Amino acid sequence: MLTDGFHDIPSGKVAMVVTYLEMRTPHLRGAQLPDGLTFEEMSPNVASYRKLYRRVGDDWLWYGRNLLPDADLVTILDDPGTRYFTFMKDGVPEALLELDFRQEGECELAYFGLTSNLIGTGAGAYLMDRAVEHAFAAPITRLHVHTCTIDSQQALPFYRRSGFTPIMQKIEVAEDPRIYHGYDRALAPHVPIIEPKGDPKA
Structure with missing residues (x-):
């Protein structure tokens, strides 16, 4: 249990406040699909998933799936309890929406993001409407998601505008992927990058 006050974060690490949110009844914003985009379900393989994951998430230091061995990622991608959607623009995927139904009665909005090409176009609101529709089309009692303070500063307000309610916060400390993972x-x-003392590979 954390006590009140300041706590040192080891050098070479990133620290983040993680906020968990949930939606118990579907909330749709009625957003329109921006011109030039099509919303499509996809069946990514390891290579195509990793490429899109990096294009969407690199600016926010998404790292979790990149640290998974290929075999573990294949297990997730091939699981019938997971579904994947994107926006296609000129034949190129420009968003990642991953819905995880593997917990009975729930859906996790596991990954949700746009490439920099679509940020600010209104595409995010349309993508969220489709996420809510597909999630609650299954027999679930809640849709849940989490975001953190190294993500876009727009993420938490966006989720709240989309009908999610914050329910819990945690502190996460992890290796800075810019130092340890290339x-x-x-x-x-x-x-900020806080350089580790000594060789980070040691």
Whole structure:
């Protein structure tokens, strides 16, 4: 249990406040699909998933799925309890929506994001409406998601506008992927790099 006050974060790490949110009844914003986009379900393989995951998430230091071995990622991608959607523009996927139904009676909005090409176009609101529709088309009692303070500053207000209610917060500390996992050190300039003492590979 964390006590009140300040707590040192080890060098070479990133620290984030994670907010968990849920939706118990479907809420639709009635957003329109921007011109030039089609909303499509997809069946990604490991290579196509990793490419899209990086295009959508690199600016926000998404790292979880990139650290999974291929075999573990295949298990998730091939599970009938997971579904994947995107926006196609000029034949290129420009969004990642991943719905996880593997917990009975629930759906997790496991990943939700747009490439930089679509941010600010209104595509996010339309994508969320489709996420809510597909989630509650199944026999679930709640749709849930979490976001954190190294994600876009727009994420938490967006989820709340979309009908999600915050229910819990946690502190997460993890290895900075720019130091330990080969991410470009210019990514996520809003998150400072605190250099580790000594060789980070040691």
